[in-house]
Amino acid sequence: MPSKKVQRRQKIRYKIRKKISGTADRPRLCVFRSNKGISAQLIDDVNAVTLASANSKSVAGDNKIAVATEVGKTLAEKASAANISQCVFDRSGYLYHGRVKALADGAREGGLNF
Numbered sequence: 001m002p003s004k005k006v007q008r009r010q011k012i013r014y015k016i017r018k019k020i021s022g023t024a025d026r027p028r029l030c031v032f033r034s035n036k037g038i039s040a041q042l043i044d045d046v047n048a049v050t051l052a053s054a055n056s057k058s059v060a061g062d063n064k065i066a067v068a069t070e071v072g073k074t075l076a077e078k079a080s081a082a083n084i085s086q087c088v089f090d091r092s093g094y095l096y097h098g099r100v101k102a103l104a105d106g107a108r109e110g111g112l113n114f
Contacts, residue, residue: 008093009093009094010093011093012093013092016090016091016092017090020088021088022042022043022044022045022046022088023045023046024044024046024047025086026086026087026088027042027084027088028042028043028045029042029075029087029088029089029090029107029112029114030042030043030092031089031091031092031100031103032092033092033094033100037056037057038055038064038067038071038103039055039056039071040053040055040071040075040107041053042075042079042087051079051084052075052079052084053078054074054075054078056068056071058074059071064099065099065102066102068099068100068102068106069102069106069109070106071103071106072103072104072105072106072107072108072109072110073106073107073109073110074110075103075106075107075112076106076110077110079107079110079112080110084112085112086113086114087112087113089114
């Protein structure tokens with residue numbers, strides 16, 4: 001049985017996913033955060049396709065906040081290569097704080113609008 005913390009995040013995640021969905025024109029930027037790393041994907045929910053992705057394994061660094069910012073910038077570069085300029089942000093039940101916020105700010109710096 002998952003812990004109460006995990007159950008709480010899943011409940012929030014389901015509420016968020018009821019409200020937002022990604023399309024080919026405006027995909028969903030989905031964030032996954034673990035203790036060691038962070039990853040993000042641009043997902044077209046209509047066709048069930050991942051359009052672009054980036055994770056912290058491809059970025060070197062010791063500071064987790066700086067690595068999350070670089071992951072956001074990397075994702076924005078891949079999105080611009082795929083002619084994507086707008087997206088919908090899906091924080092997956094995580095608080096919009098710390099690494100999740102840093103990733104979003106990095107993606108905005110890279111040129112994504114959400």
